[in-house]
Amino acid sequence: MTPQSSWDRWDREVLESAINPAITAPQEDDILVEAPPDVSQCPCWRCYLDWWRDGENKRAPGVYHHDREKREGDETRADKWVCGPLVVLATTFDQRGESFGRLLRFQDVRGRWHEWNMPMRLLRGTADELRGELLDLGLAISPNARDRLSHYLMHRAPQREVISALSLGWHDDTFVFPDVAIGPAEIRYQSESAAPADYDQRGTLDDWRANVAALASGNTCLTLAISAALAGPLLARVHLESCGLHFHGDSSGGKTTALQAAVSVWGSRDMLRTWRATGNGLEAAAAESTDALLALDEISEADGREIGSIVYALANGRGKSRANRSGGARRIARWRTVVLSSGEKTLEARMLEAGARHHAGQDVRLLNLPVDGHRHGTFDTIHGRDSARAFADEIKSSSARYYGRAGRAFVRFLVEHLGDDFGAMVKELTDRLPTREGQEARAARQFALIATAGELATQAGITGWEKGAATKATVSAYTRWREARGRGNAEATKILEAVRDFIERHGDTRFTRLYGADRPLRGDRAGYTETLGERLTYLFTASGLGEATQGHDRTRVLDALEAAGWLVLKPGKPPQNKGETRRLQRKIEGRVVTLYGVDVPDEGEGNERVNRHLEVVQ
Numbered sequence: 249m250t251p252q253s254s255w256d257r258w259d260r261e262v263l264e265s266a267i268n269p270a271i272t273a274p275q276e277d278d279i280l281v282e283a284p285p286d287v288s289q290c291p292c293w294r295c296y297l298d299w300w301r302d303g304e305n306k307r308a309p310g311v312y313h314h315d316r317e318k319r320e321g322d323e324t325r326a327d328k329w330v331c332g333p334l335v336v337l338a339t340t341f342d343q344r345g346e347s348f349g350r351l352l353r354f355q356d357v358r359g360r361w362h363e364w365n366m367p368m369r370l371l372r373g374t375a376d377e378l379r380g381e382l383l384d385l386g387l388a389i390s391p392n393a394r395d396r397l398s399h400y401l402m403h404r405a406p407q408r409e410v411i412s413a414l415s416l417g418w419h420d421d422t423f424v425f426p427d428v429a430i431g432p433a434e435i436r437y438q439s440e441s442a443a444p445a446d447y448d449q450r451g452t453l454d455d456w457r458a459n460v461a462a463l464a465s466g467n468t469c470l471t472l473a474i475s476a477a478l479a480g481p482l483l484a485r486v487h488l489e490s491c492g493l494h495f496h497g498d499s500s501g502g503k504t505t506a507l508q509a510a511v512s513v514w515g516s517r518d519m520l521r522t523w524r525a526t527g528n529g530l531e532a533a534a535a536e537s538t539d540a541l542l543a544l545d546e547i548s549e550a551d552g553r554e555i556g557s558i559v560y561a562l563a564n565g566r567g568k569s570r571a572n573r574s575g576g577a578r579r580i581a582r583w584r585t586v587v588l589s590s591g592e593k594t595l596e597a598r599m600l601e602a603g604a605r606h607h608a609g610q611d612v613r614l615l616n617l618p619v620d621g622h623r624h625g626t627f628d629t630i631h632g633r634d635s636a637r638a639f640a641d642e643i644k645s646s647s648a649r650y651y652g653r654a655g656r657a658f659v660r661f662l663v664e665h666l667g668d669d670f671g672a673m674v675k676e677l678t679d680r681l682p683t684r685e686g687q688e689a690r691a692a693r694q695f696a697l698i699a700t701a702g703e704l705a706t707q708a709g710i711t712g713w714e715k716g717a718a719t720k721a722t723v724s725a726y727t728r729w730r731e732a733r734g735r736g737n738a739e740a741t742k743i744l745e746a747v748r749d750f751i752e753r754h755g756d757t758r759f760t761r762l763y764g765a766d767r768p769l770r771g772d773r774a775g776y777t778e779t780l781g782e783r784l785t786y787l788f789t790a791s792g793l794g795e796a797t798q799g800h801d802r803t804r805v806l807d808a809l810e811a812a813g814w815l816v817l818k819p820g821k822p823p824q825n826k827g828e829t830r831r832l833q834r835k836i837e838g839r840v841v842t843l844y845g846v847d848v849p850d851e852g853e854g855n856e857r858v859n860r861h862l863e864v865v866q
Contacts, residue, residue: 430663448651448652490562493614543588559613565583596616674700702717773789775787815844
């Protein structure tokens with residue numbers, strides 16, 4: 249091969265050659281990938297993909313810097329080896345024309361090729377971080393030519409341009425993985441790490457279908473978990489921002505096994521994370537799980553005081569706002585993911601155990617689902633295995649051998665059906681579920697999304713399940729969730745429980761009779777008592793009612809009390825004066841005091857008034 253000085257020709261040939269990963273050991277009849285340049289062409293860079301000759305000598309593959317030097321008065325070529333084969337494929341930048349990078353393809357010391365969309369900012373300073381990433385993936389780098397590597401990458405921007413994705417998941421109609429993009433656009437994921445996420449693959453889709461998905465058939469929990477894992481790419485297609493399930497039940501019941509089966513949809517067991525992480529760590533994990541699955545095992549390892557804020561953050565899809573070194577705002581991490589969690593306790597129980605306040609909104613963002621009570625603990629059937637333990641062990645083993653294929657196959661199916669109205673499918677199933685407005689409706693949409701994902705994957709031939717299996721499992725799970733949670737609005741229920749609990753604890757010590765002698769108070773006054781008809785009514789002061797229902801908006805508290813029939817209304821006022829109707833005035837010690845009357849029914853009163861709010865305010 250004759251020497252060529254044209255960068256464009258070199259660039260084109262190197263691009264074509266770099267696609268072939270088969271680089272063999274040197275042989276006597278090796279063909280040079282490219283001949284060295286003449287002295288007149290120096291200084292210049294060359295990347296040799298195979299062994300090459302320098303006169304009678306053979307030189308190793310890699311990047312060389314060819315310069316000029318004088319020897320005994322004659323100008324000769326000096327060849328400086330910089331690193332192993334490393335090709336700059338393209339110049340990259342995001343859709344805003346920022347975050348420039350270089351798309352690199354390089355060969356490790358074992359002959360395997362790697363691709364990395366490297367941010368240009370790693371070339372700043374001494375570029376130690378850049379070299380560390382390349383060394384970690386096996387690129388050989390000369391310790392005597394450290395600066396030359398940066399010079400080589402900066403030498404000249406390639407003509408080819410590729411769009412960078414700064415996050416995984418959907419970018420318009422293209423789905424971006426760390427190593428590949430599936431869809432019509434040419435996009436590459438850009439990350440400061442050359443191996444950013446654990447979307448590994450092992451085995452074939454047929455292997456996974458036969459050894460993992462087949463065992464989930466007939467098992468509500470396993471079918472639900474795998475369907476939930478597949479639901480991640482559907483979130484953007486149906487315009488939903490979050491979805492989450494928390495499996496809770498007895499220890500060693502199969503909850504972790506279900507999460508391991510779900511994780512195998514997307515990658516290796518390394519994708520199964522634990523709750524034992526900082527808020528920042530979970531933000532990073534959520535960002536890497538965009539439009540896929542975030543699996544968190546064992547909630548008991550989490551700080552109960554932080555669980556509430558973590559649940560809200562995961563559901564809202566936005567990280568914290570942080571300042572950069574110059575004081576400006578960093579780019580906020582964003583995500584859209586399905587969360588699967590496990591633990592022996594519910595979110596509320598774990599939070600209360602740590603002394604944290606629980607809110608109803610957390611339960612509809614990460615739905616508490618009991619998974620005990622099936623025929624074999626968590627499993628409905630063990631497909632002829634000797635025991636539930638042996639069945640669980642087989643799932644664990646199979647999900648560790650076959651993984652990473654189903655998620656990509658499902659993404660390809662969605663890309664091929666971009667024009668289909670998946671949102672209509674979710675709505676149709678949501679309408680079929682028994683539900684009311686508000687929190688139950690939101691939960692029903694999440695279960696419907698999961699069922700739709702499972703059915704679409706079955707239609708695509710990914711799961712091997714019978715048609716309707718995913719829907720059946722999801723409807724069963726929704727029914728269990730609804731029964732365990734109780735009917736109606738959870739926030740209203742918590743308000744009523746808080747008021748009843750406050751009266752039971754402080755009714756004799758912080759309320760005094762409105763008229764007549766009474767025992768002295770023990771602590772600050774929360775209100776008064778008055779007998780209306782034959783019932784004892786508690787007249788809360790504004791501060792007393794606020795203390796009893798701390799963390800809830802007063803208007804929402806009064807709505808819940810009125811809907812339940814617990815609020816004593818001022819008679820004779822028209823409905824449009826709702827706020828005035830809810831306040832009672834009593835003359836106490838010569839002054840008029842505004843109070844809120846509460847008549848709490850007895851526990852054995854048939855629950856008619858206790859449950860009335862379930863049919864009214866959501």
